[in-house]
Amino acid sequence: MKTRRITNLLAAAVLAVASGASLAQAKEPIRIGMVTSQSGGFTAQGEDSLRGMQFAVDEANASGGVAGRRIEVQIGDDESTPEGGRRVAEKFARSGYNLLVGPIASSISLALGQNLQRWDALYVSTLSKSDRITGDSCNMRMFQANHSDAMDLAIVQPWLKDNAKEKRFAILANDYIWGRDSAESFTKAAQKLGKEVELSVFAPIGTKDFAPYIAQLKNSGAEAVWVALVGRDLIAFAKQAAEFGLTTSKRIIGHAYIMSFVVKATDSATDGVWGVLNYAPEIDTPRNKALVAAWRKKFGRDPSENEVAGYSGIQVIVQGVEKADSVKPTAVASALSGATLDTVWGPAVMRAEDHQLVKPNYVGRVKRVGGELRPVIETAFEASIATPAPTTCKL
Amino acid sequence: MSATLTAPALDGAQVKRASRLPRLLSLTSVAVAVGLAVSMLVESNTVMSLLTQAVIYAVFALGLGFLLKQNGMVSFGHALFFGLSGYLVGVGASLTGSVGTVVVLTIAGIGFFAFALALVIVRVPGIAFGMLTLAIGQSFYVLVSKSRGVTGGADGMSIEFPPRVFGLEIGAFQDPASMFLISWLALVALVLALSLLLGTRFGPLTEAIRENEERVRFIGFRTLLPRAVVFAISAMVTAVGGALSALYTGFVSPESLHWSVSGTVLIMVVLGGSRTLWGPAVGAVVYYLFRDYVGEHTTHWMGIFGVSLIAVIVLWPAGIAGGVMHAVERIKRGSGRHA
Amino acid sequence: MIGLQILNGLVYGSLLMIVASGLVLIYGLRRVVNFAHGSLFMLGAYIAYAAAQQFGFWVGLVAAVSVLAAVGFCLDRFGFRLLQDRDPLTVMLVTFGLLLVFEDVVQSVWGKQSYSLAAPESLAGTVELFGSPFPVYRLVIVAAGLAVAAALVGWLRHSRVGLFIRGASTDPVTTAMQGVNTDRLSGGVVAVGAALAGLAGVVSGPFLSLSPTMGSDILIDSFVVVVIGGLGSFAGAFVAAMILGQVQALGAVYLPDLAALLPFALMTAVLVWRPSGLSGSRT
């Protein structure tokens, strides 16, 4: 009796698999290699973006695939290092999963970009921000779906001009290339508007106790502080800034600060912090509304910016395959170059000159919405302001 | 009897050395043949690229293992020589077209640098030495991450190689199948060279220093110089690994200098066994294959690896190589008894 | 301003001292360089977090310290004791393996995101110090550090166990020959060492964030402290922790460009000057 039931079940399963297979056989599946950080310094962001990518894939497969193609994925851990990312990506690409997406650190994205030709692969960057991805390291097979650093900084000056009464600023940034660049750009933007930067302090990456820096910031005459810190440092700073009352005495404006994982990891410490915001659920486009509704149905909450970044990366690949009607990386790449894509930010052009996705950007603030603390958009900047012109890239 | 007694010590040593050479050479040719066979028989590019990585790290592990074997010292900073080598090759390649010269100069330069460094630091005993190398390595990691300009800071540096390197097309270094062979031959050559070196008085001398440094001075040898030389050779072998890695990937990043890389390679060394020269290399290959296999099936590879590492260390104190040697000896003894 | 910075250095120094004294205890008695110490620190923080969610900070603190003491006891009983004849490198790598296992366990139970452990209500808020509000909780950390130091000194100076520990730290062979049962002693001592790591984890919770990598972050700083102090020396570790705290706090202000290098530079300088650390002999 029991045996027969199992046999029936098996038969049904075989049938289901067979019919799925016959569908997939119609066209070659889309094979995506998701290379993301499951260990090391970027683990938390990696988990978020992976959830977003997986959601996009499930959504597409549930609706019968993309133009008759199913999506198949491989998921690998880049250990938050370029070496690890390169190893996993090469393995995926060489075994046919040559549409790559996922890394967080820019160094990993750049290491992949270097090898795409050799592996016959294509890569869509979704969480890296380095300008070099669309600058001196750009190439035919690499696409930037994320907001680049240049984009984040491009809106600082227009925002300061119309929205900031403060005259004097201080800067706290991590002591490495990204933090220094951010500080430099902010200083330029402020000075152009006749404002002053009274103090710039740079904390080494991996700083645990920010008290010495907070004391300097508090002691300065600045009315607001521009903060450019990464990951764990940022979380430690956020908590300690609140502890010392810095958050209430000066306006804090963050470069990559007001993100859901930071807000969640610091209780109410980020309440009232301002900053550049790449995504928020209230963005008013049909695609975003649909995403937020579906996400709420599945997870009972709004998607975070990292989750949406992952989601959008898969969207770019999927639309590239649709337009090319091929899964060959070269075909997908030429279809994507210059194409207008349907994104959660509305229609957006994948700029042919440097493969930067041209999209709007926002400044927001952490607020309580329905009892829950989250970043909320305060000012939106349209794509023409938010996306600076191509720089050194020659494609 | 009395005739042999007049100068027996030297004669004995020479006889031993003479009988070692043919055995070494035949082992070397077997190793070369194995490399050729693997590169021809393995068809999958995925497997090939994994093996290439493993062999490059085997060179790194060979260097670190040499230090442990001949000096008894644990370095948590050897990634410094690995990463620095990659950066020097990268910067050199951007300045001149003759990458072969750059690689040779890089390895020699790192040898001098390590030698000078060792003269200062080898006096520090035991685990504090390990921590000191960690501190020096991390300092360079921080410097390279922070620096702008040539090294590209935390974003890493892409290397533009000229079309030909060492008389070969650059493609040969970047294709897994041919690069596997190149790295394998480098590994075999280095093992052979180190074996020959250890066949001279340098071998027993450094071994004795490792065992009991003070006593070595009381039998009339200065110990600072040999220890510094071991450190320098170890750094140079590691630098060869770094140069191979840079050639293969065309990319260097500060992470390659991070202490966790040194830690990982140290695990390879102990896993493989540091009592033989080839043990660490075996450890590197096993580590890569293991991680690839486990990583494919579970996200808990770290925990599984931790448990396996503990098990291997506890069960086989002399590592995989030690276990193999032990088994071989038992078989030999067993068959000897029967014969 | 400088007074404030010295106070800041004192806070971080106290935290480091609590972690490092655990390391010193374990090294002193077992000659084990415990790489898993950072993960014990992390485990303490997570256990406190889990318990605090239900029962508040103080229960979390007690839970973390007791669980960690138990973990430490097991670590010695089923680990270090069985490995005591092995060479130090082997044992060190076993603790490295444990580090990987602990991190995996924490990730499996609590996931990969960061958490925040809130300071208890009674210790929240600030007091006016050097003309600027200073969090009360940070003063509590300094107090905790002093309390731990005093308790350790008292224990080591004035108890029989302490005498044995001091003996075993300086010369394990002789102590063993004098009939001290190192095995019986060390279960308790490693338990205390692990509990100190756990305590430091809990204490740091409210001003650092909880993440699966928090252990590795603190580990390097603690090693720097222990090595600068001279392995196995409590006095050395106390002094080194305070120096490192000051170097980081004052370095951040007066030598900002070198701040990241200062701990390593300090360690290199000390070891080149005195190869066995501050408390060690010169030979």
Next chain:
Amino acid sequence: MTMTYALEAKGLSVRYGGVTANDGVSMRIAPGEIRGLIGPNGAGKSTFIDALSGRRATAAGSVHLAGRDITALGVVERRLLGLSRSFQRTSIFPGMRIGAQMELAASKIPDADADEVMRELGLDRFADRHANEIGYGDQRRLDIALALVGRPSVLLLDEPMAGLSIEESMKLARHLRELARHWGVSVLLVEHDMEVVFGISDSITVLETGKLLAEGAPAEIRAHPKVREAYLGSAA
């Protein structure tokens, strides 16, 4: 008449950590002489050997080897000039083959013959064994063998008989006599076994709390009232 002593210490003082371990000790050892050095525990015998061999820095005084001032020389130079020593805690190379370590010890000294020394000390049959595989008595002899390679002119022995059986001790004692007679090796012997010391020494020096207490032929020392009081009285 001036005589060139094999080894001469002039007013040697050693201090560490506020303790004066040797306080102005002078001693002269003739070529081929066996000198016993005795004294209660903590008298500074091992420290004296450490100071002579260059292992420990001296605060005052000088050391002369065959008339040459070697006070400023290091351990290595002293060994190469012919001043050699053994250790109280056996100091060998545990993980190395005995033949290999003896050969290494021989390689720095011209005309040194490792095999002969091994034969003399009965170690030749262990040449292919690792040092940690042989018995404790054999390890003690290996320690001395390492010191003997190259026939040093002066041999400092720090309790060489400790841990040896009576039979082994007697054998070693005979061997030391032979070394002194046939090879002209001067021996400074620190030893707790009074029977051995008084049996083979040409003369004996007594140290107490770092200072020279008495010096003379075995019979004189045996009869010396202060020595009896300070040392022999309790021990013998």
